[in-house]
Amino acid sequence: MEKKIAVYICTGCGIGDALDIDALSKVAKGEFKVPICKTDGQLCGPEGVALIKQDIENDGVDTVVIAGCSARVNYDVFKFGSDKIVERVNLREQVIWCHTADDEDTQMLAEDYMRMGLVKQKNMNVPEPYHVESFSRNIMVLGGGLTGLTAALESAKAGYSTILVEKEAELGGYVGKMYKQVPMKPPFTDLEENCIPNLVKAVEDAGVKIYKSATVENTAGAPGMFDVTIKQDDGTVQERVGAIVLATGAKPYEADKLGHLGFGKFPNVITQSMFEEMAVAGTPEASKVAFIQCAGSRDQEHLPYCSAACCIESIKQALYVKEKNDEANVYVYYKDIRSNGQYEHFYMKAQQEGVVFVKGDVTEITEEDGKLTIEADDKTMGTTSLADEFDYVVLANGMVPTAALGDLMEEESTTDEAAAACDEPKASTPPIIKANLLNLVYRQGPELPALKYGFPDSHYICFPYETRRTGIYAAGVVRAPMDMLSAVEDGAGAAMKAIQCVEVTEKGEAVHPRSGDMSFPEFNMNRCTQCKRCTEECPFGAINEDEKGNPLPNPSRCRRCGTCMGACPERIISFKNYSVPMVGNMVKAIEMPEEDEEKPRILIFACDNDAIPALDMAGINHMQYNSWVRIIPLRCLGSLNLVWINDAMGRGFDGVLLMGCKHGDDYQCHFMKGSELAEIRLSKISETLDRLGLESERVRATTVSIMDYDKIPAMLDEFAADLEELGPNPMKDFQ
Amino acid sequence: MVTPDKERAAEQAVPHSFKKKRGDNYFMEQKKIFSEPVKYDLTFAREIYRLENGSYIKQCMNCGLCTVSCATRDVMEYPPRQLFNLIKLGKKEEVLTSNTFWSCTSCCTCKARCPRGIPIIDVMHDLKKYAIEYGYTDYPQAAFYKAFWTEMSSRGKMFEGGMTARYFLTRGLDEIVKAMDMKDVGISMLKHGRMPLLPPKKIKGLGGLKKIISKAQELDRKEAAR
Amino acid sequence: MRYSYYPGCSSEATAKANAHSIEGVAKALDVQLEEIPDWNCCGASVASGVVGDFTQLVVTARNLAIAETKGLDVVTGCSSCYMTLAVANKKFKQDEHFRAKANEALAAAGLNYNGTLQVRQFLDVIINDVGLDKVAQKVKKSLDGLTVAGYVGCQTVRALPFEFDDPEQPVFMDRLMEALGATAADFPMRARCCGSSSTIPARDIVLDLGYKIFESAVAGGAQVIVTPCPMCQLNLDAYQSLVNRKYGTNFNIPVLFFTQLMAVAFGLSLEDQAFKYSIVSPYEALVQYSK
Amino acid sequence: MANKSILVVGGGISGITAALEAAEAGCEVFIVEKNSYLGGRVTQINQYFPKLCPPNCGLEINFQRIRNNPRVNFFTLAEVENISGQEGNFDVTVKINPRYVNENCTGCGKCVEACPVEIDNTFNYGMNKIKAIHLAHDFAFPMKYVIKADACKEAGCAGKCAEVCEYKAIEPDMQPKTMNLNVGAIVWATGWEPYDANKLSYYGFGRFKNVVTNVMMERMAAMNGPTGGKIVRPSDGKEIKSIAFLQCAGSRDENHLKACSSVCCLASLKHATYVREQYPDAEISIYYIDIRARGKYEDFFIKVQEEANITLIKGKAGEIEEDKTNGQLVVIAEDQEAQQVTRKSYDLVVLATGMAPTTATTTIPAEMLYDEDGFVVPGVGTAGIVAAGCVKNPLDVSSAVRDATAAALKAIQSTVRGQ
Structure with missing residues (x-):
């Protein structure tokens, strides 16, 4: 159906003074023959909005192009219902606030943005949501320890049918085997009774469906339609669930590797969990006990990370000893006491009970007549201590996530020709460890991708539940080392995310970070060459493959970043409102001055999340920058399709600059590695460019963070200067 | 019992603050504790924990704020923090023969600052009392404290002349000789009417005060025995 | 304004100037001070080192018990007395076990203290009860042009941190001096x-600390040091010459009780100003203010 | 009939997160924020540890989520005055303080040029000045100007800004409004305040210009901060040759904040990276009791030690002295591992002041329980009011977000249970 377009140009905020509005209107009315093109002194004011609404009502306008301020502001004012397309042409932040007023170049820039906006809306449609068939709202929790039980309970309490799968015969996990637990509430000083029995009862009472002695044989499907095959002794069952919480916990670090601390050599050198077991059986009457912190943790030879919970767990166990025998001498050898937050009170409580804390590294443990001697540096006294007669030495041996226990998945060697042909450098992919937890039937491997040390954590500070497998949320100590208090919150948080995933999937919307986005990639399979780039590069494992290598998309796993679209050499992937032709046509809509006009053109593809706001910010701060640039926002640089570079160079652009997020270990791309992928793609065409006599330096990638707006003018000037040196794009004349 | 010789005690009263220089920065070496390995033995610590304010020292987290806060840090052998550690190590002799608690002037800075809320000066008072009880009284301050109390409790009020006399009687003539320049101070005080030669009148309720004191001490003993 | 008054032992000996000037200033400001009958030595910070905290606090509390019969809050002009009295008082108020035990001891002399009073330093009374406005009104001879180092000392503010003023950098003394027309010296050692307490047994400690205080006061431009504390006054006044001898300095800075300067600014009698007790003469520094 | 909507008090990272997580699961949410913008404390942070990425990046995503979600409603310059009712059906009175700038504001900025009144910039902790009419900060969301009206009154300005505003956006007579909301659950996420460093008088904050706090350091390092991102001495604008970070300035202290604030060690390590980036040769010292880099933050601790070449001194710094002639600061501390008391001279000292929950000073107008530092005790008090983020525990950003996500679910449960 033909769109009914109207263009509104705002002349407020100085736009009317800086630009020739009539000429701008002519672009819409003349070049693009837009039937309605109006101007207003303050479009965001009540009269301006009324003007637009009137046209929608009276003239059936369904596509509104607003040329004025940035889409980052007044978004709420210019909302006309989900069935209307609203396109914003940013004349304020990206034109008049950062370029000379009343200037030919500024005017050309504004007119080009008008063209790009008009072309863009022409090439997009209102997305229709994807609906999952046989949709399930059920939540599955994997792991029946503290975190898992909490997640299950919280999910059930919110009114969701919940299924809990535990591999042991009994629920409770590691915490379930504890004698007592660390305090979980103010005043954070007292040992608490183990919460697991009550928690288990609450979970049962809440109607959670529980599978014990059960493992997951495989997990297929996608959010809203995961099919999980659960294996028990007497066979398998299948459950359809909407989302999954992975709470399979951690295992104590292998104490056998701690021979240097006497484990394995002396029977009374034991681990935290062994001491816990002893305490359950009745804390042994001991008169002298030592706890050795960081036995394995914070040790490059063992676990380089800190296991987060051991300090307060040892404090707790020290209090067991004192509880049993007030006169017992209890020592804790530590590097740093990490009783963060209100656990400081717990630390002080242990001191008040007489537990002695010694900052020092244990250098040797020896035994004579069943009694142990500890040699250690006493750092705050500058001495060595040689304390003897210990009944027990308890090693705080840290934790290893269950997700890290398994073999690393081998990179599959590609023999496929099509794949090999277009397969040169690849973006680094996070390792997948075959830990036998989820057994995903995913093209990209059976488990959640592991981050450092095997924790399938989120990489993002602001979004700790950001997951690379949509609908599956890791929680508790499998996700990151944490104490019990954190694990309980984490279980509830992950349950929230699982519930949310179910809710948005039902509506056909994307989950974070493109929350609410209804668009999803559609594949024109006729032209697919089975190159597998889309399946490989999808950061979320959303696309499976059939035996022939054809992509099998799972829209509810998709996060709508467009990486697949950028990856596809055949350009068969597109979204309703975001596609290769859409951007390509925007590129083509930009007017290209003749070479002798000496008006070079620079095309910028900029990431919507960081680079675009940074460019806006440069405008807000009235930083002036080069007016040869034309900026096209992308969902993510991962969606950059190389054909756009072709288009741009063919059109005669003198240079192309990609502005993406920082990559590397501390990458900031919210789609994992969009900017990295774009750079890799770019590297592949540099040779071609050179061959065509187009200097590859004309096409560059750079990273900007949202805070780099002060650097942007210089960055652009520098690029422009380099281009001037190269001279005009020789293709200009071939147009 | 180890007796610190008077010479050493006197020598340590001389400030040797920040003598060492490293670039623009200065540092002050602390007393080396011991070279051979030490054992942890809480027997002595438990004795100290039982003193009026003794159990507070268990709370020390070795932050070292007391060390820096002390008005007499330049002369103190072990800062309070180290002294508390020594107690936990069972180093009774080192503790009781150290000048630490005797150097304390009760200025309350450490007490006001201690992040663990340890009333450090009160612990120092306990240690002074403990040291006197066990005969570790070779520091001049011990004599001074005793003189003060004797003077006060025998009169109900303080008479500086009497207290000074008692102090020097205990410490011996050496001490007077060393303090000869005090003479000038004394004379100017006299000249300005600030040093009465006669003691103040005893308080009327001295008998009652003495009863209060002995009852208080009795209650203390009772509580300690419990 | 009526208070029970605890003069402290020094009022009759080393700190007569304190006693005289407090008396004069109190009168000028309509503050009635009624001496606690048959008061006894508080024990300062020394007694507890011999007989323990509890005995010391009970000895101190005898004064509070006597004062309580009159029902008037207790004011003292001595920082050391203030500390022991205030700490004892707080214990009576807050620690039930202590109160019971202490009253058992006090009962030996037929006394009892319920912890109903407040213990105040005279400086605190001037600032918070009388108020600086009233003080300023009473000024007859402004101390304009005089720079004063307000040396509060340690025990006044640190015994009960923050209850009266900042324990490390108290400001009230400076405000008071400003109310008298003087300039408060920048004096971080305040x-x-x-x-x-080490004056007699470890004099070098005292001289060393005194040196630092003088150095800081002089660097801040002070012409006079004032203090609320008899021990501080004594140390800094009487031992100034020994400091000079030990460090080869020539400090010559009068050390007065703050109440003496108030007496000067209020134009009170020479007896109230009590300069004669000063060892480092204040006459020269204050000649243009004192009558 | 239970109300399915949720009120979130506090529009910082915890509040925004709780609101968005609930809204994206289908709830109607209302955010009430006392500042003129959303984002709270994190907007004042230059970079997050351990990734050293800018908070505005994540906030941008969250603001995008707010923009796109019709179920999120928010009110700035607003505070909750009264709560009545119970779980599933709370009546809440919200006071909306006047912005003096109405919705006509286009954010053009002409008013600022005309404004003659300068005030302390509280966003930068008073380290520079702004106009009485201003945008709170570059990334202020919503991007609407605001007037500090008492400053105008004091300066006797009759409204120069109103004269130049073409859009009639300035309303000097704007009055506070009250509004009533009926909600099923309340998430209380009013966050924290930096502990008042003036209370640590032994560190000389407020007396010595070159003693600053960790939150001030964030602004000094921020490109859009008072120094344009250059870390210099406040006293004379000179470059830094040496800098000391003093840990536990207020935290872990029975006289101040009794709890450990959890984030300061990592924040100081992060600050060391700021300094190192600008000054390859500066001496950087951290005085500490325990370095609390828990969990995977240990990597950051190791990385900073290796890359930023810092000196770690085990010993809480005790005192700071200032050399009046040149503003140099001498930090006196016990270096316990070296068995020395050290006096070291620095150009700048940064106090790692901790987190005081806002509930220590302003409690929730409902029956709730607080611990000795003023943190909300969870799980007791009025059912249906859930504390989230730093009013409950001192938390780093990631943990606060986790906590807020969990709180969103608890709030949803209240709306279900109240039915």
Whole structure:
């Protein structure tokens, strides 16, 4: 159906003074023959909005192009219902606030943005949501320890049918085997009774469906339609669930590797969990006990990370000893006491009970007549201590996530020709460890991708539940080392995310970070060459493959970043409102001055999340920058399709600059590695460019963070200067 | 019992603050504790924990704020923090023969600052009392404290002349000789009417005060025995 | 304004100037001070080192018990007395076990203290009860042009941190001096210990600390040091010459009780100003203010 | 009939997160924020540890989520005055303080040029000045100007800004409004305040210009901060040759904040990276009791030690002295591992002041329980009011977000249970 377009140009905020509005209107009315093109002194004011609404009502306008301020502001004012397309042409932040007023170049820039906006809306449609068939709202929790039980309970309490799968015969996990637990509430000083029995009862009472002695044989499907095959002794069952919480916990670090601390050599050198077991059986009457912190943790030879919970767990166990025998001498050898937050009170409580804390590294443990001697540096006294007669030495041996226990998945060697042909450098992919937890039937491997040390954590500070497998949320100590208090919150948080995933999937919307986005990639399979780039590069494992290598998309796993679209050499992937032709046509809509006009053109593809706001910010701060640039926002640089570079160079652009997020270990791309992928793609065409006599330096990638707006003018000037040196794009004349 | 010789005690009263220089920065070496390995033995610590304010020292987290806060840090052998550690190590002799608690002037800075809320000066008072009880009284301050109390409790009020006399009687003539320049101070005080030669009148309720004191001490003993 | 008054032992000996000037200033400001009958020595910070905290606090509390019969809050002009009295008082108020035990001891002399009073330093009374406005009104001879180092010392503010003023950098003394027309010296050592209790047994400690205090006061441009504390006053006044001898300095800075300067600014009698007790003569520095 | 909507008090990272997580699961949410913008404390942070990425990046995503979600409603310059009712059906009175700038504001900025009144910039902790009419900060969301009206009154300005505003956006007579909301659950996420460093008088904050706090350091390092991102001495604008970070300035202290604030060690390590980036040769010292880099933050601790070449001194710094002639600061501390008391001279000292929950000073107008530092005790008090983020525990950003996500679910449960 033909769109009914109207263009509104705002002349407020100085736009009317800086630009020739009539000429701008002519672009819409003349070049693009837009039937309605109006101007207003303050479009965001009540009269301006009324003007637009009137046209929608009276003239059936369904596509509104607003040329004025940035889409980052007044978004709420210019909302006309989900069935209307609203396109914003940013004349304020990206034109008049950062370029000379009343200037030919500024005017050309504004007119080009008008063209790009008009072309863009022409090439997009209102997305229709994807609906999952046989949709399930059920939540599955994997792991029946503290975190898992909490997640299950919280999910059930919110009114969701919940299924809990535990591999042991009994629920409770590691915490379930504890004698007592660390305090979980103010005043954070007292040992608490183990919460697991009550928690288990609450979970049962809440109607959670529980599978014990059960493992997951495989997990297929996608959010809203995961099919999980659960294996028990007497066979398998299948459950359809909407989302999954992975709470399979951690295992104590292998104490056998701690021979240097006497484990394995002396029977009374034991681990935290062994001491816990002893305490359950009745804390042994001991008169002298030592706890050795960081036995394995914070040790490059063992676990380089800190296991987060051991300090307060040892404090707790020290209090067991004192509880049993007030006169017992209890020592804790530590590097740093990490009783963060209100656990400081717990630390002080242990001191008040007489537990002695010694900052020092244990250098040797020896035994004579069943009694142990500890040699250690006493750092705050500058001495060595040689304390003897210990009944027990308890090693705080840290934790290893269950997700890290398994073999690393081998990179599959590609023999496929099509794949090999277009397969040169690849973006680094996070390792997948075959830990036998989820057994995903995913093209990209059976488990959640592991981050450092095997924790399938989120990489993002602001979004700790950001997951690379949509609908599956890791929680508790499998996700990151944490104490019990954190694990309980984490279980509830992950349950929230699982519930949310179910809710948005039902509506056909994307989950974070493109929350609410209804668009999803559609594949024109006729032209697919089975190159597998889309399946490989999808950061979320959303696309499976059939035996022939054809992509099998799972829209509810998709996060709508467009990486697949950028990856596809055949350009068969597109979204309703975001596609290769859409951007390509925007590129083509930009007017290209003749070479002798000496008006070079620079095309910028900029990431919507960081680079675009940074460019806006440069405008807000009235930083002036080069007016040869034309900026096209992308969902993510991962969606950059190389054909756009072709288009741009063919059109005669003198240079192309990609502005993406920082990559590397501390990458900031919210789609994992969009900017990295774009750079890799770019590297592949540099040779071609050179061959065509187009200097590859004309096409560059750079990273900007949202805070780099002060650097942007210089960055652009520098690029422009380099281009001037190269001279005009020789293709200009071939147009 | 180890007796610190008077010479050493006197020598340590001389400030040797920040003598060492490293670039623009200065540092002050602390007393080396011991070279051979030490054992942890809480027997002595438990004795100290039982003193009026003794159990507070268990709370020390070795932050070292007391060390820096002390008005007499330049002369103190072990800062309070180290002294508390020594107690936990069972180093009774080192503790009781150290000048630490005797150097304390009760200025309350450490007490006001201690992040663990340890009333450090009160612990120092306990240690002074403990040291006197066990005969570790070779520091001049011990004599001074005793003189003060004797003077006060025998009169109900303080008479500086009497207290000074008692102090020097205990410490011996050496001490007077060393303090000869005090003479000038004394004379100017006299000249300005600030040093009465006669003691103040005893308080009327001295008998009652003495009863209060002995009852208080009795209650203390009772509580300690419990 | 009526208070029970606890003069402290020094009022009759080393700190007569304190007693006289407090008396004069109190009168000028309509503050009635009624001496606690048959008061006894508080024991300072020394007694507890011999007989323990509890005995010391009970000895101190005898004064509070006597004062309580009159029902008037207790004011003292001595920082050391203030500390022991205030700490004892707080214990009576807050620690039930202590109160019971202490009253058992006090009962030996037929006394009892319920912890109903407040213990105040005279400086606190001037600032918070009388108020600086009233003080300023009473000024007859402004101390304009005089720079004063307000040396609060340690025990006044640190015994009960923050209850009266900042324990490290108290400001009230400076505000008071400003109310008298004087300029408060920039004097970071304003609440440092002068070492008083070591004067006799470890004099070098005291001289060392005194040196730092003088140095800081002089660097801040002070012509006079004022203090609320008899120990501080004594140390800094009487031992100034020894400091000079030990460090080869020539400090010559009068050390007065703050109440003496108030007496000067209020134009009170020479007896109230009590300069004669000063060892480092204040006459020269104050000649243009004192009548 | 239970109300399915949720009120979130506090529009910082915890509040925004709780609101968005609930809204994206289908709830109607209302955010009430006392500042003129959303984002709270994190907007004042230059970079997050351990990734050293800018908070505005994540906030941008969250603001995008707010923009796109019709179920999120928010009110700035607003505070909750009264709560009545119970779980599933709370009546809440919200006071909306006047912005003096109405919705006509286009954010053009002409008013600022005309404004003659300068005030302390509280966003930068008073380290520079702004006009009485201003945008709170570059990334202020919503991007609407605001007037500090008492400053105008004091300066006797009759409204120069109103004269130049073409859009009639300035309303000097704007009055506070009250509004009533009926909600099923309340998430209380009013966050924290930096502990008042003036209370640590032994560190000389407020007396010595070159003693600053960790939150001030964030602004000094921020490109859009008072120094344009250059870390210099406040006293004379000179470059830094040496800098000391003093840990536990207020935290882990029975006289101040009794709890450990959890984030300061990592924040100081992060600050060391700021300094190192600008000054390859500066001496950087951290005085500490325990370095609390828990969990995977240990990597950051190791990385900073290796890359930023810092000196770690085990010993809480005790005192700071200032050399009046040149503003140099001498930090006196006990270096316990070296068995020395050290006096070291620095150009700048940064106090790692901790987190005081806002509930220590302003409690929730409902029956709730607080611990000795003023943190909300969870799980007791009025059912249906859930504390989230730093009013409950001192938390780093990631943990606060986790906590807020969990709180969103608890709030949803209240709306279900109240039915």
